[in-house]
Amino acid sequence: MKMYKLAGEERFLLWAVCSIQLQVLCDKSGEKLLLLAEGLLKKHIASHSMHEPEALMVYISLLEQQSKYNDGLEVLSGDLGSLLMIEVDKLRIQGRLLARANDYSAAVDVYKKILELSPDDWECFLHYLGCLLEDDSIWKYFDNIDQIHPTKHIECKFSHLTEEMFDSRISSASDLVLKLQIDTENSNLRGPYLAGLEIEKRKFLFGKKNENKLLESLLQYFHKFGHLACYASDVEAYLHVLSPDKKTEFVGMLVKNSDSFSESATKVLGQTTTILKVQELTGNIFELPIDEIEASAVKLAKLYCQNLALSKDLDPQESMFGEELLSLISNMLVQLYWRTRNFGYLAEAIMVLELGLTIRGHVWQYKILLLHIYSYVGALPLAFERYKALDVKNILTETVSHHILRQMLESPMWVDLSNLLKDYLKFMDDHLRESADLTFLAYRHRNYSKVIEFVLFKQRLQHSNQYLATRVEASVLQLKQNADSIEEEERVLENLKSGFQLVELSDEIGSRTLRFNEDMETRPWWTPCPEKNYLLGPFEEISYCPKENEKKDREENMKLAIQRKSLLPRMIYLSIQCTSTALKESVETNGSKGDTKISGELECLLEEYTKMLGCSLSDAVEMITEISKGARTSESLGSNLVEWLNFAVFWNGWSLSSHEHWHVLNSLFERLILDRIRSMGSSDMSSCYSDVQVLVQIITEPLAWHSLIIQACTRSSLPSGKKKKKNHQQHSDQLSSSPMSQTIKDSIQSLCSTIQEVSNWIQNQLDNPEDDQVERFLSTLKRAEDATGGPGQILGVLENVIASSEEAEVGNRIFDALKSWNTADSARKTVMAQQRVFREFLQICESKRKQLETVKQQMSHV
Amino acid sequence: MVCIRRATVDDLLAMQACNLMCLPENYQMKYYLYHILSWPQLLYVAEDYNGRIVGYVLAKMEEESNECHGHITSLAVLRTHRKLGLATKLMTAAQAAMEQVYEAEYVSLHVRRSNRAAFNLYTETLGYKINDVEAKYYADGEDAYDMRKHLKGKQNHHHGHSHHHHGGGCCSGDAKPVEIAQAADAKAVSK
Secondary structure, X not given: OHHHHHHOOHHHHHHHHHHHHHHHHHHOOOOHHHHHHHHHHHHHHHHHOOOOHHHHXXXXXXXXXXXXXXXXXXXHHOHHHHHOOOHHHHHHHHHHHHHHXXXXXXXXXXXXXXXXXXXXXXXXXXXXXXXXXXXXXXXXXXXXXXXXXXXXXXXXXXXXXXXXXXXXXXXXXXXXXXXXXXXXXXXXXXXXXXXXXXXXXXXXXXOOOOHHHHHXXXXXXXXXXXXXXXXXXXXXXXXXXOOHHHHHHHHHHXXXXXXXXXXXXXXXHHHHHHHHHHHHHHOXXXXXXXXXXXXXXXXXXXXXXXXXXXXXXXXXXXOOOOHHHHHHHHHHHHHHHHHHOOHHHHHHHHHHHHHHHHHOOOOHHHHHXXXXXXXXXXOHHHHHHHHHHOOOOOOHHHHHOXXXXXXXXXXXXXXXXXXXXXXXXXXXXXXXXXXXXXHHHXXXXXXXXXXXXXXXXXXXXXXXXXXXXXXXXHHHHHHHHOOOOHHHHHHHHHHOHHHHHHHHHHHHHHOOOOEOOOOHHHOOOOOOOOOOOHHHOOHHHOOOOOHHHHHXXXXXXXXXXXXXXXXXXXXXXXXXXXHHHHHHHHHOOOOOOOOHHXXXXXXXXXXXXXXXXXXXXXXXXXXXXXXXXXXXXXXXXXXXXXXXXXXXXXXXXXXOXXXXXXXXXXXXXHHHHXXXXXXXXXXXXXXXXXXXXXXXXXXXXXXXXXXXXXXHHHHHHOOOOOOOOOOHHHHHXXXXXXXXXXXXXXXXXXXXXXXXXXXXXXXXXXXXXXXXXXXHHHHOOOOOOOOOOOOOHHHHHXXXXXXXXXXXXXXXXXXXXXXXXXXXXXXXXXXXXXXXXXXXXXXXXXXXXXXXXXXXXXXXXX | OOEEEEOOXXXXXXXXXXXXXXXXXXXXXXXXXXXXXXXXXXXXXXXXXXXXXXXXXXXXXXXXXXXXXXXXXXXXXXXXXXXXXXXXHXXXXXXXXXXXXXXXXXXXEEEEOOOHHHHHHHHHHOXXXXXXXXXXXXXXXXXXEEEEEEOOOOOOOOOOHHHOOOOOOOOOOOOOXXXXXXXXXXXXXXX
């Protein structure tokens, strides 16, 4: 403001006005300031008028922010309105202001005008229809900014309309749409036809019994645009309002009608792909019998092969004809695996996608699908390789890294994980740091409305759930990596301000709205978000449901998970501190409770932690005690098993002098770990990786923290140069023979033998010769001569083509790729990747066990 | 196509996703931001019927030369949405904005020599002409055509532009900010 007063320049005033707008937008308070800003602008306009279109946009948005829509309209239609050079832009603002001022009939006229100027403007059509039906729900839809892709489901309100009103308005909409269709007949626009579908949908939602008419319109749309790759996503919203029966009927109609078309190979290919996609979208494919799905996948594979020649002359960057078929086939194969638990289908899905990637190296869908299948079968290094091939950089680290992040966090691949976390945090931190310069850039170019957008965007990134979670995870990873040495761990803790910062973060998150910027639409159907994997449950359990229902729960769960995790470093720190007090207590039984403050803080954190697990401290204690005694099964811990164990560790750390608590903890570890090993039995990695993931987490988190506490206990009892306590030797002597010392030794013994069990299991897996495992992998794909179904058919089709293809037919690029394909190589890579995970895990287990053995020896030397 | 509308800063998230799916090259986010915060009128997205961003055009005004001209930095359309005329519409919108808002005299762009589809679009549909060939313009050593198309420029048919100055038109006299230098470097690497 000072600058404005000094220089009198418009830009300084607008700077001040933008700052006010932002303050109100971010704090949701101080609305009176808006009035002040408006006054300042008015005064400026009166004396200097206004010269920048952007200044006008700010003025109008300021009025809008105060719901002064009519004032905005007045400004727009006045002299200042001519600042906006592009007619349609101006009309859009006018339409919006009219609609928000509830002047629907005037808004309808404006939107009509826009549609006549640009008949394919879909957003405008929705506004037109909304205003015509006096329904303002669409504004909620456009205000919903938390997703990258806005929700497909728009609510519609009709209750304020009589049937007669509805009929007359919808018929005027139909007239307009018909006119647009005629006007644009030669330009092949989809908009006007989709508008026809939208009208049928509204009628249906209003209660008109026009389901058949809707189907017919969908079919017409198919005749016109069914060969395009966008058909399925165009009609998704319309399919969802149909009843399951009608959905099936519609798929039938498509199949029947597609056969009559055979003008060109590309059109047939396009339509067939579309039908499959519609089957996927409607969930229809989940109801088909297994042999029908198999037959359909074989048909698609043949279609892919037949059409390879079409792509002969394409540039390497262009997408191939029939590219999507392989993704669809792989989706079917995954479903077949889910239904039959026959691993061969999954192996076949891997082969189909890898072959696809050999032919066309840049297809991101193949990479993403492979990444998830490899993660599921425990070939994580390969999954990570496919992820890296996506070339995820910059903002993509925010929108795309959810594909791999969770698996990596639950893996023993710490080096890769650490790089992943570092790259992401570096991008986010750099961006947040540079954002001041960028804000200034927008100011300098006088793009005031962009300043506001940009600052809100920055906030969106700052409050990203993934960003917060990663910050916590990066610290926890350091703790995990250094947990074998208490001195190293203390250095890490020191850098983390004894865990205090993250506790503060946890408090902050409680009152914050987390933002979700991940692009979940690119995920495969069977794992719609990182926390869900349908393949882990039985086939019958899930019915097809749209993804969006899950969002609300997810936000709450994510928040709790981040909060719980951010308490860990502090609890580790406090537990280590508690050991010295506890030992003193156990020696001097008259107990001067020197550090009640520490133990008090730990107790508070434990209470908070259990609250976030959904129960009180005493209930939580009861729960783990019962499980350790076998009175309850570990299933009662649900998916938070690792976190319950964390709790048990710190609860013991808080009450070290109780021998019973130590005992509970020991048997808890033993029980939960052995449970897992038993459930895996002798099955191989491919079918039990989720159990391995849990084991990795148990060993690298709660068990590591517990072993740290043991190290701390021992250290306080050992004579060492660092310890200056006068009566130290006496303490140690007493300790070595005290029941406390025995308790610790017992715990070490118990942990060591439990870890040994894990190591044995892993070693067993590693002892299988690689060649045997490759052979076993390939054998799941082998088919008997007379077999009618089962895995291997599709690969058979594809391999036939490889054997028989000719260079002249498919072009040298595809030909070379086909010739370079080797099924056994692909199988071997998978097996090697699985083994690498085992080796890394074994290494961690061994170093934990050795570390504990050393502590045990130290104790017996005391 | 659907709605060809002006890009917002938030669109960057979906635009980047679009980039993953259709362009082998990735831009620095800073470069996007530099465009949208400097010439927001020149960035358009194609939004599909269900709200997805399926294409975009990224353009800027060239500030270093005396002639006021626009430059198309990047044009992308999702593979699933090719052959619908989206690219033409995006280009037309950006060119119109260059002409109407900044009074650009011509618009330039670079295209890979091997990219026949794009080359045809520029020459046949949009009326661009080859101005020059830049040897080894791309990181992988491929040559680029430097192409141009003349716009109506100063004979602006819109009335009321008497109010309209952008701190001296498009080629603003402001000191060149640091980001511009970085972006210009980035062009050769990432375009």
